[in-house]
Amino acid sequence: MATIHQTLAPFLLLAAVFLPAEITAQRAAPAPGPAGPINITAILEKGGQFVTFIRLLNTTQIGSQINIQINSSSEGMTIFAPTDNGFQNLKPGTLNKLSSENQVKLILYHVSPKFYTLDDLLSVSNPVRTQASGRDDGAVYGLNFTGQGNQVNVSTGMIETRVSTALRRERPLAVYVVDMVLLPEEMFGERKISPVPAPSPISKSPNVSDDLDSTKKAAVPTSEKSGSGEMKVGLGFGLGLVVLCLKFLI
Secondary structure (H helix, E strand, O other): OOHHHHHHHHHHHHHHHHHHHHHEEEEEEEEOOOOOOOOOOHHHHHHHHHHHHHHHHOOOHHHHHHHHHHHHOOOOOEEEEEOHHHHHHHOOOOOOOHHHHHHHHHHHEEEOOOOOHHHOOOOOOOOEEEOOOOOOOOOOOEEEEEOOOOOEEEEEEOEEEEEEEEEEOOOOEEEEOOOOOOOOOHOOOOOOOOOOOOOOOOOOHHHHHHHHHHHHHHHOHHHHHHHHHHHHHHHHHHHHHHHHHHHOEE
């Protein structure tokens, strides 16, 4: 028996040394690989109800700009993504009437150049700047946030809606769902209509005035003409009678 123990002792010692290390290596989780670059289109496609918003991001090329900036920005970004139902609820022709430049501003209005959590939006100072701010001679193009508890509302001055599901909430990008398209007042507000100027008085030229005066003078009423004629006949008849009387007296 002693011989057997002496023979197995080296093997038991090796097992005691190497087996725990092997078991630990098997249990250790593989180290996570580096995270890939953020892609706003992929995030929205995963959400499944943002076809129109994705199309506008692509046609205006804002989507690619966001991907570049978000992967190099220290401030991060916050995007408010309108659903397809939100676009369908717009008045017919709203998007088609916009120029290419205004379509760009409309999409930029849904992007804030800073990362915000929902708690941040409840305490932020209004109005919150967007990527459209300052594009039109310093126009505000800001968003106003109100709410309490877990509910946050966003207002543009034209519409107000709830900030609902978060498609992404990790730095440096937050993407929140909104059920309405955020219409900036600077673009869709009632425009002040300038009053129609009063017509300027018509100036009469001297020739026209003279013609009118001469016409008035020429247009003597018929009754006046006939009256003056009768007066002349009466005076002539009276003078004739006086002359005859004088002859008889002489």
